[in-house]
Amino acid sequence: MANMKLTKTAMSLQDAEIRCHNFEEVALGYKKEEAMEEAMRCLHCAHAPCISGCPVGIQIPSFIEQIAKGNEEEAYRIIALDSALPAVCGRVCPQESQCESKCVRGIKGEAVAIGRLERYAADAHLQKGKQMDGKRQNNGHKIAIVGAGPSGLTCAKDLAMKGYAVTIFEALHEAGGVLVYGIPEFRLPKTIVQHEIEGLKQLGVRIETDMVIGRVISVDELMEEEGYEAVYLASGAGLPRFLHLPGENLKGVYSANEFLTRINLMKAYQQDSETPIQHASKVIVVGGGNVAMDAARCARRLGAEVHIVYRRSMDELPARKEEVEHAQEEGIIFDLLHNPIRVHGDENGWIKAVECVRMELGEPDESGRRRPQEVKDSAFLIEADCMIVAIGTSPNPLLHKTTPHLETNAKGGIITDENGATSKQGVFAGGDAVSGAATVILAMGAGKKAAAAIDAYVQEQAIHSKNM
Amino acid sequence: MFEILEKESLNPTVTKMVVKAPLIAKKAQPGQFIILRAEENGERIPLTIADYDREAGTITIIFQIVGKTTMRLQDLSVGEPLPTFVGPLGSASEIKGLKKVAVIGGGVGCAIAYPLAKALHEQGTIVHTVTGFRNRDLVILEEAFTKVSDRYELISDDGSTGRKGLVTDVLREWIEQGERYDEVIAIGPLAMMKFVSLLTKRYGIKTIVSMNPIMIDGTGMCGGCRISVGGEVKFACVDGPDFDGHLVDFDEAISRSATYRAFEARKREEYCQLMGKKEA
Numbered sequence: 192m193a194n195m196k197l198t199k200t201a202m203s204l205q206d207a208e209i210r211c212h213n214f215e216e217v218a219l220g221y222k223k224e225e226a227m228e229e230a231m232r233c234l235h236c237a238h239a240p241c242i243s244g245c246p247v248g249i250q251i252p253s254f255i256e257q258i259a260k261g262n263e264e265e266a267y268r269i270i271a272l273d274s275a276l277p278a279v280c281g282r283v284c285p286q287e288s289q290c291e292s293k294c295v296r297g298i299k300g301e302a303v304a305i306g307r308l309e310r311y312a313a314d315a316h317l318q319k320g321k322q323m324d325g326k327r328q329n330n331g332h333k334i335a336i337v338g339a340g341p342s343g344l345t346c347a348k349d350l351a352m353k354g355y356a357v358t359i360f361e362a363l364h365e366a367g368g369v370l371v372y373g374i375p376e377f378r379l380p381k382t383i384v385q386h387e388i389e390g391l392k393q394l395g396v397r398i399e400t401d402m403v404i405g406r407v408i409s410v411d412e413l414m415e416e417e418g419y420e421a422v423y424l425a426s427g428a429g430l431p432r433f434l435h436l437p438g439e440n441l442k443g444v445y446s447a448n449e450f451l452t453r454i455n456l457m458k459a460y461q462q463d464s465e466t467p468i469q470h471a472s473k474v475i476v477v478g479g480g481n482v483a484m485d486a487a488r489c490a491r492r493l494g495a496e497v498h499i500v501y502r503r504s505m506d507e508l509p510a511r512k513e514e515v516e517h518a519q520e521e522g523i524i525f526d527l528l529h530n531p532i533r534v535h536g537d538e539n540g541w542i543k544a545v546e547c548v549r550m551e552l553g554e555p556d557e558s559g560r561r562r563p564q565e566v567k568d569s570a571f572l573i574e575a576d577c578m579i580v581a582i583g584t585s586p587n588p589l590l591h592k593t594t595p596h597l598e599t600n601a602k603g604g605i606i607t608d609e610n611g612a613t614s615k616q617g618v619f620a621g622g623d624a625v626s627g628a629a630t631v632i633l634a635m636g637a638g639k640k641a642a643a644a645i646d647a648y649v650q651e652q653a654i655h656s657k658n659m
Numbered sequence: 660m661f662e663i664l665e666k667e668s669l670n671p672t673v674t675k676m677v678v679k680a681p682l683i684a685k686k687a688q689p690g691q692f693i694i695l696r697a698e699e700n701g702e703r704i705p706l707t708i709a710d711y712d713r714e715a716g717t718i719t720i721i722f723q724i725v726g727k728t729t730m731r732l733q734d735l736s737v738g739e740p741l742p743t744f745v746g747p748l749g750s751a752s753e754i755k756g757l758k759k760v761a762v763i764g765g766g767v768g769c770a771i772a773y774p775l776a777k778a779l780h781e782q783g784t785i786v787h788t789v790t791g792f793r794n795r796d797l798v799i800l801e802e803a804f805t806k807v808s809d810r811y812e813l814i815s816d817d818g819s820t821g822r823k824g825l826v827t828d829v830l831r832e833w834i835e836q837g838e839r840y841d842e843v844i845a846i847g848p849l850a851m852m853k854f855v856s857l858l859t860k861r862y863g864i865k866t867i868v869s870m871n872p873i874m875i876d877g878t879g880m881c882g883g884c885r886i887s888v889g890g891e892v893k894f895a896c897v898d899g900p901d902f903d904g905h906l907v908d909f910d911e912a913i914s915r916s917a918t919y920r921a922f923e924a925r926k927r928e929e930y931c932q933l934m935g936k937k938e939a
Contacts, residue, residue, distance in 0.1 A: 362878050364696065364703075364743040401745040403878055407682050429880035433892060440887060440911055442918045449881035457702065457875070465702040465728065466875075467922035540914030587879055589897065 194231035197300030202307055207520035211491050214376045214460055217517060226311040230259035232296060232303045240293035241305060246636030249273045251290060251305055258308055267316040270309055275348035278317060278383045281310025283374060284632045285511050317386050330354035332649050335419035337404045340368020341631045342622030343425035344391060345638030351394040353646055360402040368427055372456040375485050405593035414617060421617045421645045424605060428623035430585045438534030443469060443542040447486045447581035454489050471495045471577030475545050477531055478581030484514040486579045487523045497523045502530040502550050502563045534578060544572040584628045602627055611641035619645055660740035664717060669799040672724050673767050674733055681716030683746045689774045690752030690901055694877040696743035697731040704728050705874045707771040708747060721770030727926035748877045749900050754778055759785040761840045763826050763855050765847020766792060771869055772846040773800050780807035789829045795820035827858050840864050845904060849913045856904030866904035870895045872912060886912050
């Protein structure tokens with residue numbers, strides 16, 4: 192008998208008053224009884240629309256059925272068939288616009304809490320300390336993956352499961368991409384990311400850190416000299432955009448990438464960290480996406496009063512609703528319909544105020560959102576000793592600059608066909624390197640698709656060479 | 660791993676290290692740099708590649724002991740590995756086709772100026788070199804520069820070795836004596852590069868400086884190393900580190916380089932106390 196409650200089973204959170212002073216995880220996850228109760232809300236629809244909303248196509252009703260029966264390990268096994276990072280996705284996917292948006296229970300009441308259930312199964316599995324199934328029989332083919340973010344890791348897993356010898360090349364000293372440098376500990380504990388990556392290594396995936404492809408080895412050299420038959424470019428969109436305002440190079444002005452990298456990858460929030468971070472008293476975060484929320488909530492945890500400055504209104508905030516709510520609970524102040532026009536500094540070169548103008552919303556633009564327009568003569572100063580610019584990122588140009596015949600679009604994204612094949616034979620690409628900044632799960636979906644395309648390509652090449 | 664193969668004190672505050680890094684050695688060009696961590700959980704710091712040996716697969720770095728991380732690096736022994744050593748980063752210096760160049764090195768910047776002077780000399784460029792140091796104890800690479808320079812002057816702030824004065828005094832003299840340089844290359848403290856650039860601008864001599872801002876990743880993903888060049892924002896780690904000295908906003912760069920001064924001083928003091936050392 193299904194649980195016909197209209198709302199999701201509640202998940203406990205760390206109290207907002209307490210959590211805004213620490214970096215520990217905010218959402219505490221379901222207990223077994225809560226997970227089983229929530230799993231009972233699934234109606235096991237024959238057409239399972241939820242699956243179509245998942246970019247990697249997890250068999251959602253099947254895994255939920257196992258949780259309802261108390262078999263979380265079997266649930267995990269089903270999820271892991273399609274997802275390389277279940278504990279990550281259960282936490283950071285925007286389920287409300289993906290799997291849960293298609294859930295039949297959402298027509299009247301709230302959708303089944305698919306993300307929370309996925310997280311529950313993955314966490315239960317991790318607690319048991321079990322890893323994925325062991326290494327596969329080697330099929331004798333070598334594949335290189337550039338970038339150890341969600342897209343590269345997913346592609347690596349799928350190829351390793353098919354028996355390919357996969358090497359991931361990562362520029363930073365730790366694998367994980369945005370999962371380690373971008374998303375903060377309080378949303379995604381780094382031990383979980385490490386554990387997921389350990390699982391991939393047990394499948395036989397090699398990860399080489401400190402390898403900047405394009406500088407130390409080029410893509411052409413990987414293929415011509417190192418014997419990789421195909422390369423998957425998953426280098427992400429890590430190039431920060433700035434506002435190009437006067438005063439933006441004053442001390443105390445950061446890109447969100449720098450601020451978050453210092454905090455998350457370099458652990459600058461820890462007392463004994465070797466990497467410094469400014470402990471400001473009043474911080475302005477410019478932007479309204481998830482990255483802006485992450486930066487704001489980190490700054491709050493370092494002790495600052497934090498304002499989000501966004502040029503549109505609450506309805507247009509691109510961040511997940513849940514993240515905005517958590518930020519508000521933690522005391523982040525939203526200065527909406529505001530736009531910065533200049534940063535003012537003191538005599539020592541430190542930021543002291545941000546000059547903003549008020550905005551109003553006009554007619555909808557091409558993106559369908561109402562276009563913000565400046566209110567005349569509305570400029571005013573907000574005092575601040577730190578500003579974080581979180582207005583988006585672009586693909587890093589290094590790979591296409593150093594790889595002949597690799598075509599990119601006007602925004603710097605690598606051009607691919609629907610399977611991820613680029614203009615260069617044997618070279619595939621996906622994730623933010625193609626689309627520009629998007630979500631973890633879309634990057635994973637692209638990695639999955641590319642793995643299938645690479646498999647088909649390599650097998651076809653093998654037949655071709657046999658026939659010669 | 661990146662094993663330390665050799666370690667040599669060039670003077671009380673400057674150390675040379677040779678590190679095993681065959682892939683980097685294969686690709687390195689003058690003007691490029693590496694990023695290293697001296698220990699697990701350590702910070703990432705950029706250091707210019709002072710020399711490389713493609714055959715032996717080694718990279719030479721020369722660093723000044725200025726704070727916690729460089730002290731920690733100095734305390735590592737031959738045979739120990741560095742947890743992170745990534746490169747070659749940045750764009751290589753462009754030196755092709757230059758006929759006559761003045762190379763100006765200041766302090767530990769001489770370690771970066773030397774491989775350039777050597778490369779210029781080897782391609783047949785006439786090289787005039789001025790190197791400046793605070794005092795005689797800090798002098799490095801005097802003999803090495805003598806060998807690759809057609810004209811060489813050593814100066815010190817206090818006159819304890821060579822001529823007393825500033826590098827700009829010598830450069831001005833040479834220019835006024837009628838030396839015609841295609842280019843001046845200045846590498847050293849920001850203030851020195853600023854004053855060299857101001858001088859050469861008056862004479863209309865193209866001047867290249869090697870910028871050394873604060874960096875974290877060194878791959879262009881954070882903009883911590885941004886500087887203003889001709890009114891545009893550039894990332895020194897990918898667009899540089901070499902820039903046209905006449906276009907660089909030095910005052911901004913000098914200001915930004917002091918962002919974490921208090922933190923750096925505290926870390927240095929803590930480490931000195933921990934290791935029972937006197938503050939340098």
